[in-house]
Amino acid sequence: MPGATLTRIGKRFGAVQLFDGFDLSVGDGEFVVVVGPSGCGKSTLLRLVAGLESPDEGTIHIGARRIDRLPPGERGVAMVFQSYALYPQMTVAQNIGFPLRMAGRPRAAIERAVARACDMLGLSDLAGRRPAQLSGGQRQRVAIGRAIVREPDLFLFDEPLSNLDAGLRARMRREFAELHARLGTTTIYVTHDQAEAMALADRIVLLRDGGIEQHGTPEELYHRPASLFAARFFGQPAINALPARVVQADAEGMEVATGHEGERLVLPPRAAGPLPAGSRVTLAVRPEALAAAPGGGRVRFAPRAVAYAEWFGGERHVGLGTGDGALTWRAMGGPAPETGAAVTLWAEAHDVLVFAPDGQAMASAPLPRV
Numbered sequence: 001m002p003g004a005t006l007t008r009i010g011k012r013f014g015a016v017q018l019f020d021g022f023d024l025s026v027g028d029g030e031f032v033v034v035v036g037p038s039g040c041g042k043s044t045l046l047r048l049v050a051g052l053e054s055p056d057e058g059t060i061h062i063g064a065r066r067i068d069r070l071p072p073g074e075r076g077v078a079m080v081f082q083s084y085a086l087y088p089q090m091t092v093a094q095n096i097g098f099p100l101r102m103a104g105r106p107r108a109a110i111e112r113a114v115a116r117a118c119d120m121l122g123l124s125d126l127a128g129r130r131p132a133q134l135s136g137g138q139r140q141r142v143a144i145g146r147a148i149v150r151e152p153d154l155f156l157f158d159e160p161l162s163n164l165d166a167g168l169r170a171r172m173r174r175e176f177a178e179l180h181a182r183l184g185t186t187t188i189y190v191t192h193d194q195a196e197a198m199a200l201a202d203r204i205v206l207l208r209d210g211g212i213e214q215h216g217t218p219e220e221l222y223h224r225p226a227s228l229f230a231a232r233f234f235g236q237p238a239i240n241a242l243p244a245r246v247v248q249a250d251a252e253g254m255e256v257a258t259g260h261e262g263e264r265l266v267l268p269p270r271a272a273g274p275l276p277a278g279s280r281v282t283l284a285v286r287p288e289a290l291a292a293a294p295g296g297g298r299v300r301f302a303p304r305a306v307a308y309a310e311w312f313g314g315e316r317h318v319g320l321g322t323g324d325g326a327l328t329w330r331a332m333g334g335p336a337p338e339t340g341a342a343v344t345l346w347a348e349a350h351d352v353l354v355f356a357p358d359g360q361a362m363a364s365a366p367l368p369r370v
């Protein structure tokens with residue numbers, strides 16, 4: 001299975017330059033999930049690869065084959081849309097076999113391919129039904145079946161699960177993962193759902209205004225976000241972000257003050273070098289990285305009053321403090337704290353991220369040699 005390469009792509013809509021010198025490489029057999037806020041260019045990216053839009057500049061290759069000037073049907077890509085785009089008058093089997101009939105394949109070969117796809121997707125008993133007689137999840141499976149029978153070099157998925165309810169989404173998500181494990185087809189999958197991206201991706205590409213904000217494994221984006229934008233995009237509840245000022249920073253460490261009742265935190269030094277005293281930074285810490293128990297060498301936050309506590313069966317989300325000093329704490333187990341009670345939270349120093357005034361992450365400095 002060849003990979004896909006987009007090189008120096010430019011794409012303009014009227015006065016808006018959406019992509020400008022955009023590069024993306026998708027490895028052979030890789031499952032890349034493209035995420036980003038509404039309007040960042042996710043769908044356009046897929047449409048450019050599928051041939052539903054033409055780039056103003058740049059090239060698109062699948063393996064060594066240049067495809068950006070080929071008509072959509074000759075690119076060796078299969079795209080699955082959020083809307084499924086099934087033919088209502090055709091049965092499941094006819095819908096799945098449609099691309100092969102259009103390609104003039106022999107009837108017996110079509111029947112074999114359709115039977116195999118139906119078997120793989122658990123649609124064999126439904127092969128004679130029409131789309132109106134199917135559930136949303138079953139319809140989406142038919143759309144996937146229609147993509148599979150073409151044996152494309154590249155799958156493109158545009159928010160394929162958005163029309164399904166939460167339970168079905170989770171199930172279909174696992175089906176996507178299993179299907180990818182079986183077929184190994186190079187895949188670009190677009191979603192605006194960060195949880196879906198983290199669950200499915202070999203690699204996540206986070207888009208922002210037509211550019212790549214950050215790409216990497218789900219773990220890298222979650223634990224080592226390159227920017228406050230990336231930090232905020234992943235995680236539910238969202239990462240805590242506290243505006244702070246540098247009190248003092250040197251090679252030994254940095255001391256910062258937040259807006260919460262004179263709170264001062266001492267953090268390890270940052271690789272980017274010391275910021276001058278008074279610099280505005282943003283501290284960020286995941287709700288699950290906070291703990292209500294003290295421990296050696298930890299960052300201690302000043303007490304905050306419990307504003308609310310929500311129980312989700314197994315975990316509790318506790319809102320502490322108000323305004324700029326507010327923190328959300330994700331507590332596993334333990335009794336419900338009373339509203340108004342003061343809670344002191346701790347975090348490991350490496351779990352407290354620091355973002356420079358421009359929103360870029362300030363990586364922790366490597367530990368000094370001893």
Ligand SMILES: Nc1ncnc2c1ncn2[C@@H]1O[C@H](COP(=O)(O)OP(=O)(O)OP(=O)(O)O)[C@@H](O)[C@H]1O
Pocket residue numbers: 013014018036037038039040041042043044045192
């Ligand atoms: N055919 C078009 N004509 C004009 N502008 C367009 C066209 N297609 C897309 N755009 C603009 O390009 C930008 C990116 O659109 P795109 O649909 O790729 O975003 P998206 O990230 O998929 O958003 P969403 O998550 O809302 O689907 C938007 O500002 C959109 O208005």
